[in-house]
Structures are given as structure tokens and as C-alpha cells.
Amino acid sequence: MSNFDVAQLAHVELYTPKPEETLKFFTQFLGLQETTREGQSVYLRAYEDFYHHTLKITEAKEAGMAHSAWRASSEAALYQRVQALEKSGYGKGWIEGDIGHGQAYKFQTPDGHNMEILWDVDYYQAPEDQKTMLKSRPQKRPNVGIPARRLDHINLMCSDVTKNKQFMADQLGFKLRENIVMNDGTEIGAWMSVSPLVHEVALMGDQSGQKGRFHHIAYWYGYPQHLMDVADLLVENDIQIEAGPGKHGVSQAYFMYVFEPGGNRVELFGDAGYLIFDPDWKPITWKEEELEKGIIWYGSQLPEEYFLYGTPHKAPVKG
Structure with missing residues (x-):
């Protein structure tokens, strides 16, 4: 297997029970x-x-990730x-495609997260009033909200991190960059990741006993100041x-989590x-006694819900 068969995270489809409010969040506040x-x-x-889309929002009864797509x-x-x-x-199995891309092969992780892999994509073509003289950018910088610059990664909750990690490595060529191992x-x-990024996918243990839940999608700004601006x-x-x-x-990333x-x-x-x-990068392992600094280098500690809440949100499985 070539370690370069998968190139990048192409797009993510999210379910939402409040499509108009979700759309406003991404367009009016994040500038998508x-x-x-x-x-x-x-x-x-x-x-x-650069692609036709990186996020597909679909109305559904409950929130969650419908699927993520990787470009070969x-x-x-x-x-x-x-x-x-x-x-x-x-x-x-195969699907014929969707708006913005050609045929794609659908598969699941061992935990049941829906994914697809594809090659043919449509590139975004800016209308005349959105064309920019900056040739390395597909359009003008939006003048609404605090505009995010690009899709960065996804985080998936797993009942068994190691099993899903091995699947991503063995079947898709992902390299382990960092991990956390308890005593x-x-x-x-x-x-x-499959690129120089620290991660395009993160896997975290689901303490609720459930499988296949979604933790978060991440968009990249490039400047920490923009987190302060969008927080306001x-x-x-x-x-x-x-x-x-x-x-x-x-x-080492500057972060902010929102719903x-x-x-x-x-x-x-x-x-x-x-x-x-x-x-020849060697994965970095954080041990249990190093966990505090691994999770938060500085800033407020994450609330308990960060480690428990995922979508779809359901009551924990009782052992």
C-alpha cells in the first residue's frame, strides 16, 4: 500500500434539526x-x-455527522x-456521486462512522464580483462575520480508539502523530494525518459506551486573534x-469550541x-500523568461535557 493514496479531507456532511439556524451560524458568523x-x-x-464545497448541511431529526469524504x-x-x-x-459500495464530485466509494470505520473516498471533484469558480487578484486564493475574502479560511479536521468518538486507529492506518495510510495512553x-x-498537518482526523474514546458518534468539525483561521474576534x-x-x-x-493548536x-x-x-x-517522524505519546498539559497547555480546563457529549446525543449505555 502506498502511504500517499489518500491526499486530504475533502468535505463533511452534518445533520441538523435546525437547518436555518445552522446555516446562519456558518455563513453569518464564520463567513462560509x-x-x-x-x-x-x-x-x-x-x-x-478550492473545491465546490467542504461542508454539506442536511436537515434531519438529530444532529451528527452523516459522512466525511477523503480525496484520493x-x-x-x-x-x-x-x-x-x-x-x-x-x-x-459505490455511489454515482453528488453535487461537486464524481463517483465515490462508501465505507465505514469499525465504530460505524460513515465515510467515502473519491477522486473527481469540481473546483469552485468565483463569480465576477468575487474574483480576486490574489491568484493563490479562489475568491475574495468575505466581508461578513469573522471568515474562517479552510476546513481543517474532524474528531470522531470511538468505543475502541486502537481498533479504529489501526483501520485508518492499514486501510487508508494514515500516520499516527500523537496519542494518549493511560497507565x-x-x-x-x-x-x-496523511499530510504535514498534525491531524486531519482525531479519535477519542467515547466514555458513554456508544459507537459511531461525532465529536467535532474544525475550521482554520490562521491567526489566534481571530478567535477573540469571533468569540465577541x-x-x-x-x-x-x-x-x-x-x-x-x-x-500545539490555539482552539475554541462552540456549539x-x-x-x-x-x-x-x-x-x-x-x-x-x-x-521518519516518531509518534508522540502522552501518558496519564502528563494528561493535564497535553489537553490544555494554557487556558481554562475543558468542561466535563467535552469528554461526554457527542452527536447524535443519547443517554449513556449502562454497563
């Missing part, structure tokens, strides 16, 4: 751009996302990954800030943390 609508779904992107590094790489996924037993040997967190905007508009701004030890009105958690990244260029 609407590219199109179809049925019960709206397609959005940040202003430095080539058409040949797509078919190579599909062969491996079919052999793994986690493959679900009894249980792995409760793993940060993985959100507080004044009654959007709940769960934690932050602060800095993680793991990933969009539909109930999904959204992380706003104030910078990229650090980047990994070393081809």
Missing part, C-alpha cells in the same frame, strides 16, 4: 460561502477552500484503496462557547499548531 442548494441540503465552503491522490490510488476496503469487510495501557486518543461575535448573538480560546498541548444551533460541536483553530515534514 453558500455554493448551491438541493432538497434538504445546503453546500458551503470557506473562502480558501489519483484515480489509480482511489481504486487501490477501494480494493483494500472491499477486502477489509468495511466497504459499502493500564488503554489508548484514549489518537491524532492522525458569538457571545453577542447567544451562541454557546464551550471552551477557549486556549492552547492544546497535543497539536452551532443544531447541536454539533465546532472547533475553530487559531493557527496550524505545528507541521510535520520529517519522513
Whole structure:
């Protein structure tokens, strides 16, 4: 298997029971751009996302992640990954595509998170009034809200972090960058990527005993000051800030966690943390006694709900 068969996180589809409020959150406060609508779904992107969309919002009875999509590094790489996924037993089959991309192969993680892998994508074409002279950017910087720049990563809650980590490594070529291991040997967190980013996917243990829940989607700003700016905007508009701004030890990223009105958690990244260029990178392991600084390097501690709440939100499974 090539370690380069998967190139990046392409898009995420979120369910929301409050579609209009969720749409307002992402467009009016985070400055995401609407590219199109179809049925019960709206397609959005940040202003430095080059694809047709990176976020699809779909009306549903309860919040959660409908699916995440990974772009292969080539058409040949797509078919190579599909062969491996079919052999793994986690493959679900092909779909013809969706607005913004061609055919895609659907699969699930061992925990049941829905994913797909694809190659053909549509690139965003800015209308005349949104074209920019900055040729490395697909459109002008929006003049609404505090605009996020690009999709960064997702965080998935898992009943078994190690099993799902091995799946992402063995079937998709993800590399482990950092993890947390308790004194009894249980792995409760793993940060993985296919690029120099510290992570495009994070896996965290679900203490509720459930499987397949969603923890958060993250959009990137690039400047920590923007977290302060958007915090002001959100507080004044009654959007709940769960934690932050602060800095993680793991990933070194400046963060803020908020809840969009539909109930999904959204992380706003104030910078990229650090980047990994070393081809012989050794994963960093945080031990139980180092956990406090690993989770919060500085800033207020995360509330208990951070480790318990995911979407869809249901009562914990009793042992």
C-alpha cells in the first residue's frame, strides 16, 4: 500500500434539526460561502477552500455527522484503496456521486462512522464580483462575520480508539502523530494525518459506551486573534462557547469550541499548531500523568461535557 493514496479531507456532511439556524451560524458568523442548494441540503465552503464545497448541511431529526469524504491522490490510488476496503469487510459500495464530485466509494470505520473516498471533484469558480487578484486564493475574502479560511479536521468518538486507529492506518495510510495512553495501557486518543498537518482526523474514546458518534468539525483561521474576534461575535448573538480560546498541548493548536444551533460541536483553530515534514517522524505519546498539559497547555480546563457529549446525543449505555 502506498502511504500517499489518500491526499486530504475533502468535505463533511452534518445533520441538523435546525437547518436555518445552522446555516446562519456558518455563513453569518464564520463567513462560509453558500455554493448551491438541493432538497434538504445546503453546500458551503470557506473562502480558501478550492473545491465546490467542504461542508454539506442536511436537515434531519438529530444532529451528527452523516459522512466525511477523503480525496484520493489519483484515480489509480482511489481504486487501490477501494480494493483494500472491499477486502477489509468495511466497504459499502459505490455511489454515482453528488453535487461537486464524481463517483465515490462508501465505507465505514469499525465504530460505524460513515465515510467515502473519491477522486473527481469540481473546483469552485468565483463569480465576477468575487474574483480576486490574489491568484493563490479562489475568491475574495468575505466581508461578513469573522471568515474562517479552510476546513481543517474532524474528531470522531470511538468505543475502541486502537481498533479504529489501526483501520485508518492499514486501510487508508494514515500516520499516527500523537496519542494518549493511560497507565493500564488503554489508548484514549489518537491524532492522525496523511499530510504535514498534525491531524486531519482525531479519535477519542467515547466514555458513554456508544459507537459511531461525532465529536467535532474544525475550521482554520490562521491567526489566534481571530478567535477573540469571533468569540465577541458569538457571545453577542447567544451562541454557546464551550471552551477557549486556549492552547492544546497535543497539536500545539490555539482552539475554541462552540456549539452551532443544531447541536454539533465546532472547533475553530487559531493557527496550524505545528507541521510535520520529517519522513521518519516518531509518534508522540502522552501518558496519564502528563494528561493535564497535553489537553490544555494554557487556558481554562475543558468542561466535563467535552469528554461526554457527542452527536447524535443519547443517554449513556449502562454497563
